[in-house]
Amino acid sequence: MANLIHVSPGINRVGQEEFARQLARTFVGMAHLAGTGPSGTTCRECAHWLHRSSWAKADFEHQGAPKPAPCRRYQQLTHRTRSERVPHCAQACQHFELSDNPQPLRQPAKGGA
Numbered sequence: 001m002a003n004l005i006h007v008s009p010g011i012n013r014v015g016q017e018e019f020a021r022q023l024a025r026t027f028v029g030m031a032h033l034a035g036t037g038p039s040g041t042t043c044r045e046c047a048h049w050l051h052r053s054s055w056a057k058a059d060f061e062h063q064g065a066p067k068p069a070p071c072r073r074y075q076q077l078t079h080r081t082r083s084e085r086v087p088h089c090a091q092a093c094q095h096f097e098l099s100d101n102p103q104p105l106r107q108p109a110k111g112g113a
Helices: 017-025 072-078
Strands: none
Touching: none
């Protein structure tokens, strides 16, 4: 996926392998390192992930999946009103707060009868 933080070649030294792995999974726009939140949680489930119930179109690789969204906590920490969008599947960071209303993994069917 695009927008991953680039790991400097020197960071992969003995004793820093786990840190380098966390950096490699972290997206630009995340408030902290990926995987530092509760085990098994993703940004989609976080109250800071600012989804607008928008879905990937048919021509997109992940058709019907939630579109990437900005992280409110990242915006608060960096004092930026606009920021990079983080994919729904990114591993949660240490600022994770469970959302009362997480966006579903798939776009709900239209109609319903």
